[in-house]
Amino acid sequence: MSEAPRDIEHLIELMAKLPGLGPRSARRAVLYLIRKRALVLIPLADAMQAVAETARECVTCGNVSTADRCDICLSEKRAVGEICVVEDVADLWAMERAGRFKGRYHVLGGTLSALDAVGPDDLGIPRLIQRVRDEGITEVILALNATVDGQTTAHYIAEELEGRCEVSSLAQGVPIGGELDYLDEGTISAALAARKRF
Numbered sequence: 372m373s374e375a376p377r378d379i380e381h382l383i384e385l386m387a388k389l390p391g392l393g394p395r396s397a398r399r400a401v402l403y404l405i406r407k408r409a410l411v412l413i414p415l416a417d418a419m420q421a422v423a424e425t426a427r428e429c430v431t432c433g434n435v436s437t438a439d440r441c442d443i444c445l446s447e448k449r450a451v452g453e454i455c456v457v458e459d460v461a462d463l464w465a466m467e468r469a470g471r472f473k474g475r476y477h478v479l480g481g482t483l484s485a486l487d488a489v490g491p492d493d494l495g496i497p498r499l500i501q502r503v504r505d506e507g508i509t510e511v512i513l514a515l516n517a518t519v520d521g522q523t524t525a526h527y528i529a530e531e532l533e534g535r536c537e538v539s540s541l542a543q544g545v546p547i548g549g550e551l552d553y554l555d556e557g558t559i560s561a562a563l564a565a566r567k568r569f
């Protein structure tokens with residue numbers, strides 16, 4: 372059986388690095404893209420090129436944007452005084468899909484982890500504390516995943532913000548060990564509505 376040309380093999384190797392794709396799935400995806408070159412491959416390559424050139428991190432909250440500040444941070448319709456803290460951008464997008472939270476966000480970029488040597492300065496925690504001071508924040512909602520690292524991070528942030536503002540966390544609907552990106556909008560809405568003081 373002949374091997375694929377080097378360029379195609381390289382594309383397969385790169386695709387296999389994507390979450391949820393192994394070597395076999397990547398090979399099938401690449402073959403599909405080649406078969407649908409005009410309909411899918413070329414527009415996909417153009418879109419990826421555009422995103423590669425314009426995507427950046429919002430300097431305020433850490434969301435993905437094509438400008439220095441994201442649309443959420445720039446929106447005058449968003450409530451001021453509330454910040455919802457999430458681990459990563461996928462969690463922010465999950466919260467937005469639920470459509471219930473009308474404040475602003477703060478993306479940490481992960482969780483505290485002694486095992487992986489991830490400390491507060493490796494995350495967006497100092498920037499969060501600065502935002503609470505500078506923006507007159509009255510409530511911080513901790514929407515972190517219900518994992519050991521997520522809860523450790525939540526406790527750390529709650530201690531850092533004690534006396535500066537009210538700190539609450541998502542309540543019912545988020546299972547222990549669950550991750551926001553895998554929850555449906557109804558579950559996220561219920562958890563946000565029933566949040567409790569941390």
